[in-house]
Amino acid sequence: MPYRDTSQECTGCLNCVAICPGLATTLVDYRKNKDLPTVTLPYELWRESVEVGQPVPVTDKDGAILGHFPVQKIRVKKKYPKTLLVQIQMNKKFAKKAVGIRVLEPQIEPSTIYEKEPLPDEAVICRCERVTAGEIRTALRNGVRDMNHLKAITRSGMGSCGSKTCRPMIWRIFQEEGIDPGQVTDRVDRPLFVEVPLGYFAGIKEGERHE
Amino acid sequence: MNSYDVIIVGAGSVGVPTALALGEKGVSTLVVDKKPSPGQGENKHAIGGIRATHSDPAKIITCLRSLESFSTWAERFGDQIEWVKGGYTFPVYRDADAVLLKGMLPTQKEYGLNIDFVGPKTIQTIIPGVNPEGLIGGTFSPDDGSASPLLAISAFYRKSLELGVQFRFKEQIREIRVKNGRVQGVATDSVNYEAPVVVDAAGAYSTDLCQTVDVNIPVVPESHEAGITEPVEPFFTSMVVDIRPMPGSKNYYFYQNQLGQVIFCLTPEPPIVGTDTRETSVFLPQISARMVELIPRLRNLRVRRVWRGLYPMSADGSPLVGWNREVSGLLHAAGMCGQGFMLGPGLGEVIARMIRQETTEKDQIVLEAFSPYREFAVEEALK
Known part of the structure; x- marks a missing residue:
């Protein structure tokens, strides 16, 4: 793991910006211009679409656009060739808030990636116990309003995962069926959350024979 | 109205x-x-x-009737309730337990319970992999069983x-x-x-x-904890009841259900009185040690879930x-x-x-x- 040597002054080498796999490091360099510092932002996707002189939208950590700024320089460290170091000049007021650039215009809205049609009857909702949307729907249409009762008769949520996946999908089916959520009793969660061998609780170490 | x-x-x-x-x-x-x-x-x-293996004739009579109802439910009404006629087995390692269990046999048989004291070889057939060391034998009542509550x-x-x-x-x-x-x-x-x-x-x-x-x-509520494992290929069908007391617990019992999951429960000693049903951290180490001692091969079986329920106790x-x-x-x-x-x-x-x-x-x-x-x-x- 790389670390920052705090006994020395930052030299502005940009290695810290280039090396972070999460693109979480930015560098604000005030040395040339105190009021209009140079901000270096890492960028890896669609590299060909970033050009010097092109104004790019710069965003803060929440993805809000701070403004459009022309790219001053694009640098690449030899040791980390896949990461572009995009440099812009920004007003010192915003410089520390900049975390990235937005090259592509937003193309998808969250509402468009969720299915709007009700799940087909044959869709598997509880993957551990392979319970389908149709089986759950039938139970709800027969009057089941308690997730624990639903679990008892269909086994949905009774598998190893403890209903981590199916619970929100079952809630969705309740809603699709027009059932008031206030009428529905949520399931009771219990430990364990992962499966653990009996031998572990009995104090037997891995690989040990117990005869 | x-x-x-x-x-x-x-x-x-x-x-x-x-x-x-x-x-x-x-x-x-x-x-x-x-x-x-x-x-x-x-x-x-x-x-x-579900067992008719009790010492009290009233319980034997009542549970024999229950067994008839559970065991014929699917054919009478069509609902699958996971009934398994696997019997109840009380393996015995101590002479005192043999005396206790044998002493009940005449009453149990008089009221129609199908039960016998069998030797260690038979117990080993009923519970494959059971610890043979010191095994004297035990009772087996083949018409008892289990179903999904x-x-x-x-x-x-x-x-x-x-x-x-x-x-x-x-x-x-x-x-x-x-x-x-x-x-x-x-x-x-x-x-x-x-x-x-x-x-x-x-x-x-x-x-x-x-x-x-x-x-x-x-009536005073006490609580017992229980747990269930992942499903595995069925390898025993009987409920196994180990009545030997150990520090912290009296008996414990377990069986493999129709889906292959092993379900187990333990009677804590001293009793835990009250209506608190939150899970505890002492139950799994306690019962796992006892189960693995009785059937060593159970050590690889993974526990899926635990819970605690109330026993409304009379005197x-x-x-x-x-x-x-x-x-x-x-x-x-x-x-x-x-x-x-x-x-x-x-x-x-x-x-x-x-x-x-x-x-x-x-x-x-x-x-x-x-x-x-x-x-x-x-x-x-x-x-």
């Missing part, structure tokens, strides 16, 4: 089969429960064992609805209503239900319910069933001592016959032993 022949308080292991038995006789019946659906109290905490109560509930029984869920009973020493019905916070007979099938909460009419029911380990002598029309069916699931169907039929005044000679044996006014002197040996 809020008027019925019978009101049952509690849609659990006892209440629902009792409602079913009354429905079959055409008695207009209402079941009231504070939970949102049937079996959401202690029924779903039961592990599913969750599916069974849902099936009883479905059938009860079909027979016209009515259910009210999410309704908390404030009091049993009494006038001139006679039951009038029950009152919830918002509504009165009328009936000349009220059956107290409130399990661990019977004491609270009966106190509304100044009746003191000697002698037997239920309290009978008419109250002070409040006319109040029928107790409480204090099942953790055996409500296996006693339920048999007891439900007895209660229905009591209400219809059709009790049989065998019922009298049961009702005498379970009388709330008995002496509480002899303790049930296999509680």
